[in-house]
Amino acid sequence: MKYYLISAILFSLCYAICAGPMQVLDLEPVKECVKSGMMCDTCTSSAMCVKVGNAFKKVNQMTCPDGTTCLGGTCTKEVNPPCDYANIDFPCQYTGAYPHPGDWSKYIYCVPNGDGTFNAVTIDCEPGTGYNAQTTYCSRNLTTISPNVFPITRCLEPSQNPLVHPDNPSIYYICSQIQGWDKLYPMQFTCPSGGAFKDGECIITLSDETNRK
Structure with missing residues (x-):
């Protein structure tokens, strides 16, 4: 798993730096029936499974x-x-790995360009696994995740205050509108130096070794 993850990241980083900015675009495969009841066949169609x-x-x-x-x-x-x-450019704010807001089987790595901007690189997890923001690895079993549970809680109203990610306290997000789109999108941020977001601020605890310098 770790070898696959490291290889995927290195390949993706190289691709991003060499190829320049890229969009986060996901293909939409037609789903298969796995249990009885209503299901989404595609994003624009539903079906009854019998x-x-x-x-x-x-x-x-x-x-x-x-x-x-x-x-x-x-x-x-x-x-x-x-x-x-699926077709929205992930708005990178800081370097690091972030959960894909709508797809457990992917995550986003934000790569600095050197001019204050970032490239958003999509990395696919191994088949059957999902990204775990707590471990920062693809360590979730996709078969155990409900189709109505998402990597980031749905944004149904604008944020009055930043919200902390329940699985990783160093990640926080703001439900905000994106220009040209009438729905809300979770803008993700990270606290620097591994800090934790709590009560509206990033709390950074320095190690004893750092304090001695």
Whole structure:
């Protein structure tokens, strides 16, 4: 796992530096039935899954109305992270790894350009695994994650105060609008030097060795 992660990061960093800015764009595969009930076939369609014998079959496939996307088997106008965030450039603010706001199977690494700006590089986890913000590795089992639980809590209203990531206190985010888009997006930040975000501020605890310098 660690070898794969290090190799993926090194390859992605090299690609980002050589190729210049890149967009965070995700392909949308058609999903398969794994249990009975309503499911999202794609971001713009839903289907009913029925078990026939030992296999599942899709029936009553429907297209969502304009202006809506499929979330949990239902068409909605609300923020839908897996669909709404798929084609948005991740707005890097600081160097480091961040959870993809709408896809457990990916994470973002922000690479400095040397001029105060950053490249957002998407890194895929190994098949069947998801990014864990607590360990900063792809150590989650995707089969145990509910389709209605996301790497970052959905932004349903603008933030009055920054919110801390529940799995990694060094990451905090603000639900804000992005220019040209009418929905809210979680802008992610990190506290420097491994600090923890608490009560509206980054708290940095220096080691004894640092204090002696």
